[in-house]
Amino acid sequence: SASACCQRRPASLRCSRPRRSFGVARALDERLVEAAPPAPPAETEVEEPGVADGGGEGEGEGEVEEAAPSGEEEEEEEQPARAPVRSRRRQEEEEEAAPGHDRFKLINGKEIFQEKAYLVGVECKRSGGSMFSIEESLEELEQLADTAGLMVVGSTYQKLSTPNPRTYIGSGKVAEIKSAIHAHDVETVIFDDELSPGQLRNLEKSFGGGVRVCDRTALILDIFNQRAATHEAALQVTLAQMEYQLPRLTKMWSHLERQSGGQVKGMGEKQIEVDKRILRTQISALRKELESVRKHRKLYRNRRQSVPIPVVSLVGYTNAGKSTLLNRLTGADVLAEDKLFATLDPTTRRVLMKNGTEFLLTDTVGFIQKLPTMLVAAFRATLEEISESSVIVHLVDISHPLAQQQIDAVDKVLKELDIESIPKLVVWNKIDNTDDTLRVKEEAEKQGIICISAINGDGLEEFCNAIQAKLKDSLVPIEAFVPYDKGELLSDIHKVGMVEKTEYMENGTFVKAHVPLPLARLLTPLRQQVAAVS
Ligand SMILES: Nc1nc2c(ncn2[C@@H]2O[C@H](COP(=O)(O)OP(=O)(O)OP(=O)(O)O)[C@@H](O)[C@H]2O)c(=O)[nH]1
Ligand SMILES: [Mg+2]
Numbered sequence: 241s242a243s244a245c246c247q248r249r250p251a252s253l254r255c256s257r258p259r260r261s262f263g264v265a266r267a268l269d270e271r272l273v274e275a276a277p278p279a280p281p282a283e284t285e286v287e288e289p290g291v292a293d294g295g296g297e298g299e300g301e302g303e304v305e306e307a308a309p310s311g312e313e314e315e316e317e318e319q320p321a322r323a324p325v326r327s328r329r330r331q332e333e334e335e336e337a338a339p340g341h342d343r344f345k346l347i348n349g350k351e352i353f354q355e356k357a358y359l360v361g362v363e364c365k366r367s368g369g370s371m372f373s374i375e376e377s378l379e380e381l382e383q384l385a386d387t388a389g390l391m392v393v394g395s396t397y398q399k400l401s402t403p404n405p406r407t408y409i410g411s412g413k414v415a416e417i418k419s420a421i422h423a424h425d426v427e428t429v430i431f432d433d434e435l436s437p438g439q440l441r442n443l444e445k446s447f448g449g450g451v452r453v454c455d456r457t458a459l460i461l462d463i464f465n466q467r468a469a470t471h472e473a474a475l476q477v478t479l480a481q482m483e484y485q486l487p488r489l490t491k492m493w494s495h496l497e498r499q500s501g502g503q504v505k506g507m508g509e510k511q512i513e514v515d516k517r518i519l520r521t522q523i524s525a526l527r528k529e530l531e532s533v534r535k536h537r538k539l540y541r542n543r544r545q546s547v548p549i550p551v552v553s554l555v556g557y558t559n560a561g562k563s564t565l566l567n568r569l570t571g572a573d574v575l576a577e578d579k580l581f582a583t584l585d586p587t588t589r590r591v592l593m594k595n596g597t598e599f600l601l602t603d604t605v606g607f608i609q610k611l612p613t614m615l616v617a618a619f620r621a622t623l624e625e626i627s628e629s630s631v632i633v634h635l636v637d638i639s640h641p642l643a644q645q646q647i648d649a650v651d652k653v654l655k656e657l658d659i660e661s662i663p664k665l666v667v668w669n670k671i672d673n674t675d676d677t678l679r680v681k682e683e684a685e686k687q688g689i690i691c692i693s694a695i696n697g698d699g700l701e702e703f704c705n706a707i708q709a710k711l712k713d714s715l716v717p718i719e720a721f722v723p724y725d726k727g728e729l730l731s732d733i734h735k736v737g738m739v740e741k742t743e744y745m746e747n748g749t750f751v752k753a754h755v756p757l758p759l760a761r762l763l764t765p766l767r768q769q770v771a772a773v774s
Contacts, residue, residue, distance in 0.1 A: 357385050358421050359395035360413075361432035362403055371645040372609055374399075374432075380609070381432050381456060388463050393424045397432075407446060408439045414446050421451060431455045433610065437488040456610055457484060464615075472537065475530045480615060482523050489515055549590070549736050550711050550756050551600045553626040555654065556635035557646035558606030561669040563587075565635060565694035566603040569704075588625070593704050598735050599711065602629065609649040627657065630756065631710045632664045638680060638691070639673035663710050667703060669694050712738060715754035720766040723748035729766070732759060 359381050363374040372380070374397050382392045398413045407414055408431060421429060429447060435455045443453045461481050468474040489512050554562045570589035588602045602625050626632060634654075636647055647666075654660070672693040674680045684691045690706050692699035715737060722730045730749055733739060737755035750770070755763070 354389055354391040355427040356393045356425060357390040357428045357430055358393060358417065358424065358426040359385065359430050359432065360409065360417060361395070361397035362409060363397060363399045364403065365399065365401050371648050372642065376642060376645070377432055377609070381430065381459070384456070384459050384463065385430060388459055388466065390428065390430075393426060394420060396420070403433075404439075405436075406439065407442050408433075408435055414443070418447050421447060422449065426451065428452045428454060430459055440488055457615070460608070460611075460615065472530070472533045475526060475533060479523065479526045479530060482519055482526065486516065486519055486523070489519070549598055549600050550630040550714070551588070551602060551625070551628065552591075552631045552633060552707055552711075553602045553604060553629040554633050554635055555604055555626060555650060556606060557637065557640075557650055558608050560606065560635045560637045560646075561694045562603050562606065562635050565669065565692070566601055568694050568697060569601060569700065591704070593708065594701070595708075596734060597708065597738070599630075599707065602626070607650045607653045609645070611649075611653060627659045627662070629662060630714045631707060632659065632662050633707070634664055634666045636666065636668050637670050638668035639670040663713055665690070665706055665710055667692055667706075671698060672696055708738075711756075712754060714756065716757055716760045717752075717754050718760050718763060718767055719750070719752050719770045720763045721745075721748055721750050721769045722766055726766075729763065733763075 359378055361374050361378045361381070378395050378397060382395065385392050396413070396417060398409050400410070404410055409417075417429065420426075427450075429443070429451060431443075431453070433455060434457050435443070435453070440453055440455070444451065447453065461477065461484060464473075464477040465481065468477045554566060556562050566587065566589060569591045588600050590598055591601050592598050604626060632654075634647075634650060636643055640646060666687075666689050668680070668684055668689055668691045670693060671677060671680060671691040672695060681691050690699060690703050692703050694700075720733075722733075724747065726748075730751065733751055733753050733755055736759060737753045739751060739753040741750075741752040743750040760767075
């Protein structure tokens, strides 16, 4: 049932401890070091029977959730204890002197040490819900790993009727992976589905040798963390990471051990509790900070809305070309690249159409299949922008072999966001990249879909016209009399509405137009004037 689907990069390097340890745990470890008291709490110095012995070995023992009867313990051949902290440090120093040059990669302008990763997926017969095949899903996971700066050295999957509650995969598979990762000097094993805290710990113990285990969620969080550009995005990601980490805390105590020279005994369960408390305090502080940032942004948005330009939101699967399209239409300088999750922050720009009317175009974070609900929730506030827009453009990379599955995944998230009442426009992008362009265009025409190429500008005029037509659906017809000293209102009407008739009179201008509802409300007194005259 096994298959190695991306066994392409040979493990050519000696085993070495990574300088940059991957993942959520690292970021949080650093944060906890900052927040932790300079010396460990007194009670942890006391030797406690049961947890004290061996220091490092008792980690997280009391935390394993899926308590299995001890007879069923799988890891009888427990790995030798990890190298003590001090010798690990020495090892790192040695690495410093002879770094594996070919494993450093430039990502976002930073040089990152590429950890070796091994991917694991499970195809569940029961959950026939997934639209992606296991191979396709693993391929996407590899792309995610690549985006995060990891070096994928191999992958495998297993077909199961139900996942194993203790280790997610079966014990035979665990053994198989264990030998593969030790042969390749793998540092991180990434599972394609969300693992329970207990599964994560059991797997790390089974693999041994300091191998880190994480899941798709942690990987996505890591990418988000690398890419968060604004303060708000950074706060959101940090909060999501902490919430993800809280139930999974196992070996955070190691930072205290380091600080005290590696000799503190009795660090076990108790220290985890201390760390959890620190983390909880930080989570609530973060929530407050985020709340105030959001309030500020909302104010800003309200101010923007006082110029009632309609907002068009761009949504779509990650890498569909949303930022490229925004750049093309507006000359904005939004990072667009062939990486997943290039954009995390909503960027809004003004688009001026040929006929002089305008709309605001908002670029948003891309969607992905198996997007953890927790992450959708974390970005909900950002996605509020979508729920307040007049039109939603669903941009599709039609040249992608899994375009239909990506469409379905996006529709699923859109459904969760409860925005189905907003008019939607489906647009097929990257038409230049399709094999049978003519046939694709024919198909699109049948379905009333617009084809564009954000790269070469094909179809953009048609795109703007379609947006205009959609926007018109949301406009209300008005007749108003605008006095000459309120000239700016008249230009607002021209900007955001569709003017059918203007008549210049002695004291002002009579206008017949379709305008967005907010502007129609603003014009109420002037509309009443017309009604009174006629
Ligand atoms: N051939 C072709 N490539 C395109 C087109 N539009 C975008 N691309 C490429 O697709 C890749 C992704 O584009 P982005 O604009 O970053 O995609 P995005 O939807 O913003 O992605 P996220 O921010 O990750 O959600 C880039 O390498 C673009 O150059 C197109 O019309 N044709
Ligand atoms: Mg983008």
